[in-house]
Amino acid sequence: MKNRTPQVLLLALAGVAATAHCGKSESTGTPSLGPTDVVVSWTFDGKAASAAECTARGGVTVSVTMSATSDPELHQHDTADCEKGTLTFSGLNTGALGQPFVEAALLDEKGQTKTRADVTVTPVEGKTEVKLDFFPTQVMTTGATTGDATTDAVTTDAVTTVTSGGMGGMGGMGGMGSSASSASASATATATGAGGAKP
Secondary structure: OOOHHHHHHHHHHHHHHHHHHHHHHHHOOOOOOOEEEEEEEEEEOOEEOOHHHHHHHOOOEEEEEEEOOOOHHHOEEEEEEHHHOEEEEEEEEHHHHOOOEEEEEEEOOOOOEEEEEEEEOOOOOEEEEEEEEEOOOOOOOOOOOOOOOOEEEEEOOOEEEEEEOOOOOOOOOOOOOOOOOOOOOEEEEEEEEOOOOOO
């Protein structure tokens, strides 16, 4: 019996040490990455934002929200003049962002939403570009190409592209005012790191 006591004690200490080590690795949380600037830009059917494009669409400002971040403290919201065409959320912790959801709403002079565009983004260190397109041309095709109520996604090391096609129904939007638009929007998120794309 006396010979087993040191072995049992040694096993117990090894278990405590393993548990303590496991606890330390869990407490480190999200890996520390450098900061990123999330640069959101918008176009109208592929055309750059301008006073003429904004006026033609009835837009005055664009409201941009970044939500669904891993760290809720990093949720962002800001508004910019429509014709500016871009808005930046600067110096955000890349690792704590996770894969945020970026949504932009085109607003008229009364603050009513004309249309929306959104995308889920994979941020990278340095600069993360998010490109949103309001009022994209709807391409009706057959087969496996885009359009025709399909969603295609292409992902590489540095670029994630999402294009949604087709016109959704108005189900559930019965009580909305006349300012609501059922136009669908496409979105592209491009992430560019400090070192560029990996080969």
